[in-house]
Amino acid sequence: xxxxxxxxxxxxxxxxxxxxxxxxxxxxxxxxxxxxxxxxxxxxxxxxxxxxxxxxxxxxxxxxxxxxxxxxxxxxxxxxxxxxxxxxxxxxxxxxxxxxxxxxxxxxxxxxxxxxxxxxxxxxxxxxxxxxxxxxxxxxxxxxxxxxxxxxxxxxxxxxxxxxxxxxxxxxxxxxxxxxxxxxxxxxxxxxxxxxxxxxxxxxxxxxxxxxxxxxxxxxxxxxxxxxxxxxxxxxxxxxxxxxxxxxxxxxxxxxxxxxxxxxxxxxxxxxxxxxxxxxxxxxxxxxxxxxxx
Numbered sequence: 001x002x003x004x005x006x007x008x009x010x011x012x013x014x015x016x017x018x019x020x021x022x023x024x025x026x027x028x029x030x031x032x033x034x035x036x037x038x039x040x041x042x043x044x045x046x047x048x049x050x051x052x053x054x055x056x057x058x059x060x061x062x063x064x065x066x067x068x069x070x071x072x073x074x075x076x077x078x079x080x081x082x083x084x085x086x087x088x089x090x091x092x093x094x095x096x097x098x099x100x101x102x103x104x105x106x107x108x109x110x111x112x113x114x115x116x117x118x119x120x121x122x123x124x125x126x127x128x129x130x131x132x133x134x135x136x137x138x139x140x141x142x143x144x145x146x147x148x149x150x151x152x153x154x155x156x157x158x159x160x161x162x163x164x165x166x167x168x169x170x171x172x173x174x175x176x177x178x179x180x181x182x183x184x185x186x187x188x189x190x191x192x193x194x195x196x197x198x199x200x201x202x203x204x205x206x207x208x209x210x211x212x213x214x215x216x217x218x219x220x221x222x223x224x225x226x227x228x229x230x231x232x233x234x235x236x237x238x239x240x241x242x243x244x245x246x247x248x249x250x251x252x253x254x255x256x257x258x259x260x261x262x263x264x265x266x267x268x269x270x271x272x273x274x275x276x277x278x279x280x281x282x283x284x285x286x287x288x289x290x291x292x293x294x
Contacts, residue, residue, distance in 0.1 A: 049088035122210035144211035154199035
């Protein structure tokens with residue numbers, strides 16, 4: 001962490017209100033002469049500040065973990081008010097490009113911008129949407145299952161020996177764990193995330209890990225010893241297919257596994273729904289006097 005403001009970067013390039021010089025030439029169809037185009041959309045000061053810092057982050061000019069200059073100095077560099085600057089910084093924070101660390105030694109820092117940060121953003125967004133009730137749990141679980149099938153196929157083609165070894169280790173841990181073991185959901189998440197990682201598609205891996213983190217299907221199962229044994233057998237079949245570098249077998253194995261989970265989750269949801277209806281207290285019928293008073 002940078003302790004002194006003098007060590008912070010100076011963000012330069014232009015002051016708010018200036019238009020970059022990137023004129024080009026186009027042909028005028030009426031005169032057949034080349035005419036210089038100098039017009040460009042003029043951004044508001046807040047948008048100019050935001051765009052400049054965004055470009056510096058994405059180009060690597062500002063490094064991951066680097067501290068931005070203090071807000072007072074930054075506002076002076078851009079020749080804008082601190083209110084305008086803070087609006088730009090809030091927008092960049094929402095985009096996951098920077099984050100604010102509170103305290104005397106804190107400030108605004110450049111966030112890590114890679115496939116891991118993508119997964120973090122997806123997890124946070126999904127969690128908020130689920131909490132707000134904007135999307136249903138079943139919708140998240142369904143799209144996760146659609147993504148895991150191509151992930152398994154790609155893993156069978158692209159996995160490394162180390163990743164295969166890690167998958168075998170997870171299955172062995174699951175074999176020896178009891179159904180009451182609190183680590184079971186995390187082992188299941190690790191298993192599916194490793195498969196997605198072995199696909200060699202970092203975007204796919206980020207989405208699968210994020211979606212699985214929010215749904216944790218094993219956490220919602222009535223995990224009896226029978227269900228636990230069946231799940232481990234299915235995991236082993238998936239790993240065997242990936243180990244044999246057989247995409248078709250990997251797809252068949254994970255489809256069987258996901259179908260099994262879907263049936264048991266649906267059954268559990270129906271049981272819970274019936275139980276809630278059975279325990280719902282009956283509403284007393286209104287008396288004649290109360291009905292007449294309405």
